[in-house]
Amino acid sequence: MDLKSLIRDIPDFPKPGILFRDITTLLRNPDGLRHTVDTLTQQCKDRFDKIDYVVGMESRGFIFGTPLAYQLGAGFIPVRKPGKLPAAVCRVEYELEYGVDRLEMHEDALGEGCRVLIVDDLIATGGTAAATAQLVQQTGSELLGFAFIIELQGLGGREKLPDVPILTLIEY
Numbered sequence: 001m002d003l004k005s006l007i008r009d010i011p012d013f014p015k016p017g018i019l020f021r022d023i024t025t026l027l028r029n030p031d032g033l034r035h036t037v038d039t040l041t042q043q044c045k046d047r048f049d050k051i052d053y054v055v056g057m058e059s060r061g062f063i064f065g066t067p068l069a070y071q072l073g074a075g076f077i078p079v080r081k082p083g084k085l086p087a088a089v090c091r092v093e094y095e096l097e098y099g100v101d102r103l104e105m106h107e108d109a110l111g112e113g114c115r116v117l118i119v120d121d122l123i124a125t126g127g128t129a130a131a132t133a134q135l136v137q138q139t140g141s142e143l144l145g146f147a148f149i150i151e152l153q154g155l156g157g158r159e160k161l162p163d164v165p166i167l168t169l170i171e172y
């Protein structure tokens with residue numbers, strides 16, 4: 001299935017010069033959604049052993065991370081933008097392709113010995129994923145790898161990440 005054909009390109013969003021890869025057109029297509037989640041699941045099963053937790057970043061990481069965790073028999077842990085999580089959090093700052101922000105995770109969400117996969121819809125500069133890796137590794141968990149639906153190659157994103165396997169389904 002040609003998943004790339006289901007992704008819509010929006011020039012100059014959210015700022016001039018950014019070509020936004022819009023996944024809402026993939027999500028609204030029943031076959032596209034099923035194929036994306038099933039392919040991601042199969043590739044993760046082939047590549048990673050015994051994933052305890054899938055960590056997904058707000059907000060688009062939630063869309064793919066939760067069904068993936070369900071299919072893998074893992075738990076899902078949300079990493080959120082500041083001020084959204086109710087219990088005590090750990091924090092990290094990160095850079096976006098179009099801004100700077102902070103991410104938070106509940107400090108009791110992970111601990112020593114947890115086997116963790118980080119999932120997001122897209123990697124651009126890698127700032128979000130690198131920051132999430134920092135949050136995960138600070139807890140003493142084992143970071144097994146990353147899975148993204150889309151990789152924007154040429155922005156150097158994967159070079160920012162720790163040396164673990166990185167799965168991607170669609171590349172630009």
Ligand SMILES: O=P(O)(O)OC[C@H]1O[C@H](OP(=O)(O)OP(=O)(O)O)[C@H](O)[C@@H]1O
Nearest residue numbers: 058059060096097123124125126127128
């Ligand atoms: O590799 P990077 O340069 O860090 O960019 C990738 C991140 O940017 C987007 O999220 P965004 O912060 O726009 O938030 P959203 O998911 O709530 O739309 C995307 O979903 C990734 O999380």
Ligand SMILES: Nc1ncnc2[nH]cnc12
Nearest residue numbers: 019020021022097122124
């Ligand atoms: N070009 C882009 N399209 C969609 N989401 C993004 N997140 C960061 N850069 C992006």
